[in-house]
Amino acid sequence: MNSSITAQTGFAHLTDLPCITLQYGNATAVISLYGAQVLSYRPAPDVDKLWLSPLAQWHNQTPIRGGVPVCWPWFGPADSRVNPKQNKVPNHGVVRTRMWQLVNQHTDDSHANATLEITVDDLPHHAGDVTLQLQVILDSRLTINLCCNTSLPQQAALHSYFAITELAQTRVQPLPRQYSDKVTATTVSDASEQAIFNAEVDRVYPSPAASLQLLMPDSVVNLNQQGQDATVVWNPWVERSRQITDLRDDSYLEFICVETARLQLDEAAPLNLTQQIKAAT
Numbered sequence: 001m002n003s004s005i006t007a008q009t010g011f012a013h014l015t016d017l018p019c020i021t022l023q024y025g026n027a028t029a030v031i032s033l034y035g036a037q038v039l040s041y042r043p044a045p046d047v048d049k050l051w052l053s054p055l056a057q058w059h060n061q062t063p064i065r066g067g068v069p070v071c072w073p074w075f076g077p078a079d080s081r082v083n084p085k086q087n088k089v090p091n092h093g094v095v096r097t098r099m100w101q102l103v104n105q106h107t108d109d110s111h112a113n114a115t116l117e118i119t120v121d122d123l124p125h126h127a128g129d130v131t132l133q134l135q136v137i138l139d140s141r142l143t144i145n146l147c148c149n150t151s152l153p154q155q156a157a158l159h160s161y162f163a164i165t166e167l168a169q170t171r172v173q174p175l176p177r178q179y180s181d182k183v184t185a186t187t188v189s190d191a192s193e194q195a196i197f198n199a200e201v202d203r204v205y206p207s208p209a210a211s212l213q214l215l216m217p218d219s220v221v222n223l224n225q226q227g228q229d230a231t232v233v234w235n236p237w238v239e240r241s242r243q244i245t246d247l248r249d250d251s252y253l254e255f256i257c258v259e260t261a262r263l264q265l266d267e268a269a270p271l272n273l274t275q276q277i278k279a280a281t
């Protein structure tokens, strides 16, 4: 299969955004250097498995709404273990809104592969430089690996926005029956191993299975994860879609987030987190 990696300026309406495109046979993936964010994954030319908000922006320290944001070294608001002085810091860490460098690329007849890197020297809980790498491999599936060799307290998430067609008929399975519900701030025991979407969903599922399925009426996406201790499932529903400025009022009908996350902060450790996306149909 022929493969290539090309630099390009702009993707969708983000016309001045520096990006690279990986191509492998008929499949393509577009990665923004701002945030090292995969914005598009098309296993075939006509269908994007990822969702990008039509209102997404990237200027003025705005994280891009859609694709696969990289959350690091904290998830959500920063805990005191990663932000001891409780400085004012952005949600989901600091690397969504910084430029990364393309440090390695390789293509052959079995895949296309690019590695982006960023060095951060201003973490509130760690003196000195920390280097983070994101490797994206495109073959018959898309593999995204986030790696940090420094031992430090660090959370991370590959916060994927999946494009869906019928929210009411979309399912994620199998999921642990017990989860932490961020909407009600309670722990919930569900009778089912499926997540369905008929209200705001913002859930942290601890110890998830390595393989999950996103079931939609017309397609299935298989998700594989490694290095995670949680899967986060999010859909903002009606009110939050209205409140979030880079979502349209009805954007909640177009995506669900299924996020491969490492959330433990009890021990300082290196990081090696992977999400693989394979379109089954």
Ligand SMILES: O=P(O)(O)OC[C@H]1O[C@H](O)[C@H](O)[C@@H](O)[C@@H]1O
Binding pocket: 063, 076, 091, 092, 182, 202, 203, 232, 233, 234, 257, 259
């Ligand atoms: O608006 P953002 O900072 O990108 O966060 C978007 C969402 O990310 C995760 O899914 C969290 O669990 C949600 O609570 C949060 O609202």
